[in-house]
Amino acid sequence: MGKIVVAKKYRLGKDGDKFSEKFKTPLRNRVVIDEDEVKKFNRSTRISGQMYEIDEKLTKERDAKIESKKEPAKKAGRPPKEDK
Numbered sequence: 774m775g776k777i778v779v780a781k782k783y784r785l786g787k788d789g790d791k792f793s794e795k796f797k798t799p800l801r802n803r804v805v806i807d808e809d810e811v812k813k814f815n816r817s818t819r820i821s822g823q824m825y826e827i828d829e830k831l832t833k834e835r836d837a838k839i840e841s842k843k844e845p846a847k848k849a850g851r852p853p854k855e856d857k
Contacts, residue, residue: 775809779831
């Protein structure tokens with residue numbers, strides 16, 4: 774299993790008898806998918822007429838959010854008593 778990335782999925786238009794990236798239209802934004810799956814799926818782009826494009830900016834933002842959530846949370850409960 775490879776790195777998890779954020780990608781955009783496109784439908785390709787026909788250029789003659791094959792699909793071409795010149796005529797791509799967006800299908801879905803912010804698809805969270807394995808990078809290896811993206812590469813595997815994109816190998817058959819000319820046949821399927823669909824492709825993924827990895828969004829590096831959104832992938833970095835997602836990774837940063839995950840890292841910030843890994844920090845230990847503060848303990849919930851009563852605050853400590855103050856000595857008088």
